[in-house]
Amino acid sequence: MAASPPLLRMEQIDKRFPGVHALKQVSFDLYAGEVHVLLGENGAGKSTLMKILSGSLPRDGGRIFIRSEEIKHLNPERSQALGIGMVYQEFSLVPSLSAAENIFLGHLPRNPLGMIDWAETHRRARKSLASLGVNFDPHTEVRQLSVAEQQLTEIARILAKEPQILLLDEPTSALSDTERETLFDIIRRLQARGVGIIYISHRLQEVQQVGQRVTVLRDGELIETLPVEKADTDTLINMMVGRRLTEQYPKSEVKIGDAVLRVEHLSSEDALHDLSFEVHRGEILGIFGLMGAGQTELAEVLFGLRPRSAGHIFIEGREAHIRRPAEAIRYGMGFLARDRRASLVPAQPIPPNITLADVSQVSPFRLLSLRDEVRTAGDFVRDLSIRPPILNRPVMYLSGGNQQKVCLARWLFSGAKILIVDEPTRGIDVGAKAEVFGLIDRLAQRGVAIIMISSEMPEVLAMADRTLVMHEGRFTAEYQRGEATQELLLKNASMS
Numbered sequence: 171m172a173a174s175p176p177l178l179r180m181e182q183i184d185k186r187f188p189g190v191h192a193l194k195q196v197s198f199d200l201y202a203g204e205v206h207v208l209l210g211e212n213g214a215g216k217s218t219l220m221k222i223l224s225g226s227l228p229r230d231g232g233r234i235f236i237r238s239e240e241i242k243h244l245n246p247e248r249s250q251a252l253g254i255g256m257v258y259q260e261f262s263l264v265p266s267l268s269a270a271e272n273i274f275l276g277h278l279p280r281n282p283l284g285m286i287d288w289a290e291t292h293r294r295a296r297k298s299l300a301s302l303g304v305n306f307d308p309h310t311e312v313r314q315l316s317v318a319e320q321q322l323t324e325i326a327r328i329l330a331k332e333p334q335i336l337l338l339d340e341p342t343s344a345l346s347d348t349e350r351e352t353l354f355d356i357i358r359r360l361q362a363r364g365v366g367i368i369y370i371s372h373r374l375q376e377v378q379q380v381g382q383r384v385t386v387l388r389d390g391e392l393i394e395t396l397p398v399e400k401a402d403t404d405t406l407i408n409m410m411v412g413r414r415l416t417e418q419y420p421k422s423e424v425k426i427g428d429a430v431l432r433v434e435h436l437s438s439e440d441a442l443h444d445l446s447f448e449v450h451r452g453e454i455l456g457i458f459g460l461m462g463a464g465q466t467e468l469a470e471v472l473f474g475l476r477p478r479s480a481g482h483i484f485i486e487g488r489e490a491h492i493r494r495p496a497e498a499i500r501y502g503m504g505f506l507a508r509d510r511r512a513s514l515v516p517a518q519p520i521p522p523n524i525t526l527a528d529v530s531q532v533s534p535f536r537l538l539s540l541r542d543e544v545r546t547a548g549d550f551v552r553d554l555s556i557r558p559p560i561l562n563r564p565v566m567y568l569s570g571g572n573q574q575k576v577c578l579a580r581w582l583f584s585g586a587k588i589l590i591v592d593e594p595t596r597g598i599d600v601g602a603k604a605e606v607f608g609l610i611d612r613l614a615q616r617g618v619a620i621i622m623i624s625s626e627m628p629e630v631l632a633m634a635d636r637t638l639v640m641h642e643g644r645f646t647a648e649y650q651r652g653e654a655t656q657e658l659l660l661k662n663a664s665m666s
């Protein structure tokens with residue numbers, strides 16, 4: 171590898187945002203045919219480094235060389251012309267256009283008369299989606315696609331441009347195991363063709379699966395670049411957080427009380443079939459299933475985001491009629507959605523994002539003064555170590571993990587009795603994960619009944635007092651804490 175010069179070399183890249191030194195003299199290189207993994211906690215600067223390379227952010231200092239040629243000025247067009255393609259962490263698709271239009275946006279296939287060739291557009295879109303293992307109709311509007319389908323559309327869109335340098339910013343956080351494997355196959359095929367790939371992920375096991383080298387950033391600083399053979403999980407965690415993590419899953423013994431939520435024979439049009447269960451005060455009920463088993467639909471029905479076709483919901487013994495989220499909130503429910511972008515107001519700073527919600531509808535007389543709002547938010551920011559702790563900056567500038575903490579803070583603030591969390595650690599780093607679990611544990615200690623939906627087995631095994639396994643909209647097994655194993659969970663989640 172050392173024989174030929176690198177495909178890409180970034181030297182001493184520096185970048186500041188108001189109040190944040192996001193990159194401090196970071197150097198990074200990439201060889202043709204290599205997968206170079208970029209790791210770091212939320213806010214470490216990974217996306218910023220990639221955005222500089224894709225031309226969507228200017229750098230304050232440092233030099234960039236592509237195939238040994240120095241590139242002084244980068245903007246998105248230039249970057250693309252140089253063969254750089256980036257799959258953004260927060261997608262850049264146009265929701266109101268079809269998947270096919272998105273994939274070929276800006277270079278739609280045309281017929282000899284110069285008119286857009288729709289048949290060809292759809293044929294090619296279908297083909298590129300199929301190569302990623304998905305078969306939905308490319309006419310579908312992007313806003314109607316699931317998060318995983320959007321992610322794959324985004325990847326198809328970038329691959330259609332045949333990049334020589336491919337930047338993947340957390341491409342697998344929304345994908346199922348099968349979809350992930352398909353993506354890895356594609357990565358290997360691209361590698362064989364000499365494409366260089368920079369791969370950002372919070373899943374440490376992926377480092378060994380796809381990478382050749384790994385670089386760790388912490389607080390904008392380069393910690394080290396290593397071949398993956400030298401990078402076992404413990405070493406990586408150490409480098410990322412700068413300390414040993416004492417407790418990844420802080421779960422305490424909590425006395426479990428009366429049932430707060432009881433669900434009887436709940437069904438919805440297509441996704442849920444005759445579900446009955448209870449959740450108790452102080453209990454963490456894990457719901458495990460593979461992606462698409464109906465867990466998210468269950469959460470949405472409970473929270474009034476999706477209609478039920480049959481069944482009853484009882485809260486503290488009384489039947490609850492929930493048709494809208496505002497009603498669910500009034501009954502004391504909170505919901506941390508899988509897709510946090512749906513629940514944040516991006517252009518608003520942290521305080522209203524915490525106190526807003528339909529919280530005002532819970533108690534119309536509890537009007538918050540602006541000062542109270544800022545004070546409350548300040549407490550949460552400290553408690554949850556939201557970084558950077560700058561209250562007046564729009565939340566869209568927070569890194570993914572820190573946005574997740576803001577969402578969680580909202581439900582802490584609303585004083586929910588029942589909290590549903592759907593994949594609470596999607597896209598967040600090991601340190602933040604431990605913090606989020608610590609919070610969930612603290613809520614349980616305070617008597618909140620928690621429904622924790624997760625497709626991460628270690629999470630469920632470590633945190634849940636009881637676990638229900640879901641498959642095709644039905645419960646297939648129930649385990650008390652300590653009874654379940656990874657094998658049992660998987661077997662019952664994938665009964666065929």
Ligand SMILES: Nc1ncnc2c1ncn2[C@@H]1O[C@H](COP(=O)(O)OP(=O)(O)OP(=O)(O)O)[C@@H](O)[C@H]1O
Binds near residue numbers: 210217557
């Ligand atoms: N456009 C922006 N304006 C102001 N600050 C920003 C902007 N983009 C990023 N930041 C800040 O720069 C730092 C690095 O953010 P970045 O998004 O690169 O982190 P990251 O490593 O990608 O984190 P994550 O794993 O959560 O995605 C953070 O403190 C973030 O709040």
Ligand SMILES: [Mg+2]
Binds near residue numbers: 216217218259339570
């Ligand atoms: Mg990022």
